[in-house]
Amino acid sequence: MMLTSYFRLNGIKSCRMGAWLSGIGKRRLAVGLCALALSCGLGLQLETLLAQSPTGTPSLTGIQSPTDHRSPMSLVLAEQKALQQAVTHVAPCVVQIETFGGLDRIDDKAIASGPTTGTIVDADGWIVTSLHGLLQQPASILVNLPDGTRAPAQIVARDYSREIALLKIDALSPLPVAQPSDPKSWQVGQWSIALGKTYDARSVTQSYGIISALGRAYGRAVQTDAKVSPINYGGPLVDLFGNVIGILTPIAAGEMLGDDGTVLYDSGIGFAVPLSDILQRLPTMKSGNDIRAGKLGVVTADSNEMAGPVRLTGAAPGSPAAKVGMKAGDVILEANGRPVNLLADLRHVLASIDAGQSMEIVIRRDQQTLTMSCDLVAEIPVYRRRFLGMQVEDSDGGLKIRALIGDSPAALSGLEVGQTVTHCNDQELVQRENLESLLAVADLDVPLRLTVQSEDGQSKREISVVPTKWPDKLIGHDPPVRTPPGNGAVEATNVVQITELKLADIPNKIHAILPAAAKLRPIGCLLVFSEPGELSADKLKTNWERLAIDYGWLIVFPVSNNPQAWTRDEVELASRLLARLDQEYTIDRCRTVIGGMGVGGQLALIAALVEKERIAGTFTLGTSLRRLPLRTANAPMQSLDFLFIGDRQLESVAEQLGKLGYVANSIAAEIDTSKWDTVPFEALKRWLESLAYL
Amino acid sequence: MKPDWIVIAESNMWNSSRQGVSWKSNPLSMGLFMMALLAMMLSYRTPRHVSGQEATSQSLHQTVVASELKTVKLFGAGGMGLESYQSGFFISAEGHILTVWSTVLDVSDIICVTSDGRKLKAQVLGIDPNLELAVLLSDQPPAAYFSLEDSAQAAPGDRVLAISNLFGIATGSEMSSVQKGAVMTITELRARRGNFQSVYQGPALIIDAMTNNPGAAGGALLNMQGQLLGMLGKELRDTSANIWINYALPAAQFKESVGNILAGKTIIRSQATRKVADRPMSLSQLGLVLIPNILSKTPAYIDSVQPRSPAASAGLKPDDLILFINSQRVASQAALMEELNTIDRGDGVLVMVQRGSELKEVLLQP
Numbered sequence A: 001m002m003l004t005s006y007f008r009l010n011g012i013k014s015c016r017m018g019a020w021l022s023g024i025g026k027r028r029l030a031v032g033l034c035a036l037a038l039s040c041g042l043g044l045q046l047e048t049l050l051a052q053s054p055t056g057t058p059s060l061t062g063i064q065s066p067t068d069h070r071s072p073m074s075l076v077l078a079e080q081k082a083l084q085q086a087v088t089h090v091a092p093c094v095v096q097i098e099t100f101g102g103l104d105r106i107d108d109k110a111i112a113s114g115p116t117t118g119t120i121v122d123a124d125g126w127i128v129t130s131l132h133g134l135l136q137q138p139a140s141i142l143v144n145l146p147d148g149t150r151a152p153a154q155i156v157a158r159d160y161s162r163e164i165a166l167l168k169i170d171a172l173s174p175l176p177v178a179q180p181s182d183p184k185s186w187q188v189g190q191w192s193i194a195l196g197k198t199y200d201a202r203s204v205t206q207s208y209g210i211i212s213a214l215g216r217a218y219g220r221a222v223q224t225d226a227k228v229s230p231i232n233y234g235g236p237l238v239d240l241f242g243n244v245i246g247i248l249t250p251i252a253a254g255e256m257l258g259d260d261g262t263v264l265y266d267s268g269i270g271f272a273v274p275l276s277d278i279l280q281r282l283p284t285m286k287s288g289n290d291i292r293a294g295k296l297g298v299v300t301a302d303s304n305e306m307a308g309p310v311r312l313t314g315a316a317p318g319s320p321a322a323k324v325g326m327k328a329g330d331v332i333l334e335a336n337g338r339p340v341n342l343l344a345d346l347r348h349v350l351a352s353i354d355a356g357q358s359m360e361i362v363i364r365r366d367q368q369t370l371t372m373s374c375d376l377v378a379e380i381p382v383y384r385r386r387f388l389g390m391q392v393e394d395s396d397g398g399l400k401i402r403a404l405i406g407d408s409p410a411a412l413s414g415l416e417v418g419q420t421v422t423h424c425n426d427q428e429l430v431q432r433e434n435l436e437s438l439l440a441v442a443d444l445d446v447p448l449r450l451t452v453q454s455e456d457g458q459s460k461r462e463i464s465v466v467p468t469k470w471p472d473k474l475i476g477h478d479p480p481v482r483t484p485p486g487n488g489a490v491e492a493t494n495v496v497q498i499t500e501l502k503l504a505d506i507p508n509k510i511h512a513i514l515p516a517a518a519k520l521r522p523i524g525c526l527l528v529f530s531e532p533g534e535l536s537a538d539k540l541k542t543n544w545e546r547l548a549i550d551y552g553w554l555i556v557f558p559v560s561n562n563p564q565a566w567t568r569d570e571v572e573l574a575s576r577l578l579a580r581l582d583q584e585y586t587i588d589r590c591r592t593v594i595g596g597m598g599v600g601g602q603l604a605l606i607a608a609l610v611e612k613e614r615i616a617g618t619f620t621l622g623t624s625l626r627r628l629p630l631r632t633a634n635a636p637m638q639s640l641d642f643l644f645i646g647d648r649q650l651e652s653v654a655e656q657l658g659k660l661g662y663v664a665n666s667i668a669a670e671i672d673t674s675k676w677d678t679v680p681f682e683a684l685k686r687w688l689e690s691l692a693y694l
Numbered sequence B: 001m002k003p004d005w006i007v008i009a010e011s012n013m014w015n016s017s018r019q020g021v022s023w024k025s026n027p028l029s030m031g032l033f034m035m036a037l038l039a040m041m042l043s044y045r046t047p048r049h050v051s052g053q054e055a056t057s058q059s060l061h062q063t064v065v066a067s068e069l070k071t072v073k074l075f076g077a078g079g080m081g082l083e084s085y086q087s088g089f090f091i092s093a094e095g096h097i098l099t100v101w102s103t104v105l106d107v108s109d110i111i112c113v114t115s116d117g118r119k120l121k122a123q124v125l126g127i128d129p130n131l132e133l134a135v136l137l138s139d140q141p142p143a144a145y146f147s148l149e150d151s152a153q154a155a156p157g158d159r160v161l162a163i164s165n166l167f168g169i170a171t172g173s174e175m176s177s178v179q180k181g182a183v184m185t186i187t188e189l190r191a192r193r194g195n196f197q198s199v200y201q202g203p204a205l206i207i208d209a210m211t212n213n214p215g216a217a218g219g220a221l222l223n224m225q226g227q228l229l230g231m232l233g234k235e236l237r238d239t240s241a242n243i244w245i246n247y248a249l250p251a252a253q254f255k256e257s258v259g260n261i262l263a264g265k266t267i268i269r270s271q272a273t274r275k276v277a278d279r280p281m282s283l284s285q286l287g288l289v290l291i292p293n294i295l296s297k298t299p300a301y302i303d304s305v306q307p308r309s310p311a312a313s314a315g316l317k318p319d320d321l322i323l324f325i326n327s328q329r330v331a332s333q334a335a336l337m338e339e340l341n342t343i344d345r346g347d348g349v350l351v352m353v354q355r356g357s358e359l360k361e362v363l364l365q366p
Helices: A011-022 A024-051 A066-070 A072-093 A275-286 A343-351 A432-440 A537-551 A568-584 A599-610 A650-659 A681-690 B004-012 B027-043 B060-068 B251-262 B333-340
Strands: A094-100 A116-122 A126-130 A140-144 A150-159 A164-168 A191-196 A205-215 A221-224 A236-238 A244-248 A270-274 A298-300 A310-315 A331-335 A358-365 A368-375 A390-395 A398-404 A420-424 A448-453 A460-465 A496-503 A506-515 A523-529 A553-558 A587-597 A617-621 A641-646 A664-668 B071-075 B085-090 B096-100 B110-114 B119-128 B133-138 B159-164 B177-188 B203-207 B220-223 B228-232 B236-238 B243-245 B247-250 B288-290 B302-305 B321-325 B349-355 B358-364
Touching (some): A072 A191, A072 A205, A126 A244, A126 A275, A140 B321, A164 A275, A191 A270, A244 A275, A310 A343, A310 A432, A331 A343, A506 A537, A617 A681, A641 A650, A641 A681, B071 B096, B096 B228, B119 B251, B247 B251
Parallel strands (some): A523 A587, A617 A641, A641 A664
Antiparallel strands (some): A116 A126, A140 A150, A191 A205, A205 B177, A236 A244, A244 A270, A310 A331, A506 A553, B096 B133, B177 B203, B203 B247, B288 B302
């Protein structure tokens, strides 16, 4: 989904959660939830047994008359019998799937290759399963039918939104078909049975639970406390009548848990995609068409799910939202007839709509209410930051141009340093952010109309600039130094102070280089994770003070607690420090950067992904990297620039990021990560200043 | 952490004849419960076990309380990241305890704490290295015990209770924890050979209660009537699915072995793992050349077939994909080689291949 959370990795949370869940913590959690299931078991089962019509499939012979309920054991046995009948009813529709060949690792994660489960949905040999069991892209797939026959299968289509695959085998005779349970009949608390076939092709595995929630995973799944794991992914979750509620699959459940649903295995949280939703899409899938989640392409300043009202800062260029003319300032009120108060509401509606389907959106623009119909798409063109080639600073009546890059669209259009841009496309410019958000969603072939006031304030004229994509190469330009305002003595501006900061309840030592004039103007904020171990304040000052003085950077260096190593938790230092500095100083968002040297570079990257909304860029010095765990494409107003200085391998890392639309550069240099003076400061300085360009 | 009486009280909710009071909130009911427990303990003055016949008339709550008195928390050696506790249960009036064989038992006196609060000492009487179980003898007779003669056989779908001291959560006289679940399936650990690093290779009851946790091993698996179905196994990972599994050894599997230990026989480790054949079969023997094995899971596609070889006379062709060797799935060339290594050079080999969308099974006779 395009929206805004592109790559709000929720870094720390998801990483930690993952580690926690996959370790012993996961298993502790499982125990806790198990006890929960125990306590809510019986009340509902009685109700379900009695409420459901006697004409249903299982004959509840254990319960003849109300008086029988008084015998506790007979109720337990009657329930067991009913559960067994449901299982027997559906078992012939459950098949075992075996795979041959394929990958054994994806992204350093071992891929299980054991048998998996499928559910027959059409007598003609159509079988659905979980995408999870086919991740390894096997060379061959065999389906083992309950009667012992084997048949080769083909993957016909995949539903990437619901993590479901459709297989086809040649059936010699009509196969038994799983009957869907009516979604209207579902109640949280009713019995649900998870079935699998991984252990034995002829008999099913079964786990009993209840429906824990409906409409989970943004409306795409039913949640159950029956045990769901690779043992039964692809199998059915059935009701007491043996009708299929859904197909078990580790669907991505939400931001908190990241995109790997398997971490939840056997945790008391399992998901099934409603069979009715799958059957609805079966004709499309049978003809070989994959299904993907639909993307809309609206851009909001805040990507937090709980943010609301949903006010747009624009529409991603080329997106469905842009095509229907949605623009900055629009507030989304409704989506497909459902009210949208929070970003999560919109996401909830979007997730269940496929690419190719349309959705109706009601927006408020100025005083008007407009209804728009958008045709959602699978992919929105990769977004790359727009480029004009100028630096501006807020000044009276507009934005004053402080630097221009030769041959840039801005320079070529006749803009000059010292001019003040007062309007863009007739919209008044008060702060840099005004122009930034207009530029972010600007089309590449449509000129922006800038109203420009000459340096002496005498004349005004209009200049058209056509934005381009941000250049691939590092901007080769020496920007003018940033002198503090006022006519303070030159000596005073040349002074930096090296000091130590203290954060409440954080034991780490933190060195800081503070320019004397730090409070006089918006200042750049640079946070550098070094190699673990004590840092010499003198050496920090010698190497970094020039940058701090000339370009107005406040630079902080946290020191690892353990002199031998950084711990993952210390990534959090970045968030704490930035928040603290934000309170004391006027920080330029476009010049807020997290960087790192050696191992510290890895912390910097993680911290940068977590603090993405607060910072403009991240860099590493002499950090060896092969791949970044970043799959979310770049998006307007969410850009993050990368610089990697070090070995030649980094070029391919930058390239990968470039493909996702990010501005990423690499510079080959030999860096001794224990010596600051091996850092190519000139290149670093240029890159840091490039962040401030529009 | 919840006190033992809540564990019991929750299981009591299964009892549909509850009187509308909650054990959790009502101290009076808790008092009543403790009295009931006391009364029950008094009635068990002589060691006894409840047979399946008797059990059908009792409530689940009674089942649980009666079974708790037969189980025991074991404390022994630990350290180096290993837990120093596990679970066990009484199997005789003399005080024999069945548990899993583990490093916890590596002490001269194993401390056994019963659910009626007694602290006993026990020593290892004998072990079965193949089933990884141990029989201990405690210095005092139990209040009650499970008779192996009265154990029952579980079927898939049966609802079960697991009683164990998982995570060592019960201390002192606290009761062990009761978990409910169902038998998901019964599978041969042997059939998924290579997937489990388990010494035990026989049938196992896979259950959906989360028993794969420290301290649970050696606990009792019961049916709803309180009959013994099996013993909870050690922590075990299923590498073919990348998950931990919850399982128990069926009672039928250890009955004989326990009898032998009680009779004073020593059980020696059998060669349970498959042997590499003395004269292992090779691909060239069969006349097969596979595509280059460049991936860790290269599929076993036939690249060429030697003329006048067993493969040629059976009609195998290039591009056939070998799926099964003697009915064993070979998901990769590595798995194929491993399988061939167990076959004698002189024996026939049953091969199933996929040719296009067709499956073909042939016997290669060297």
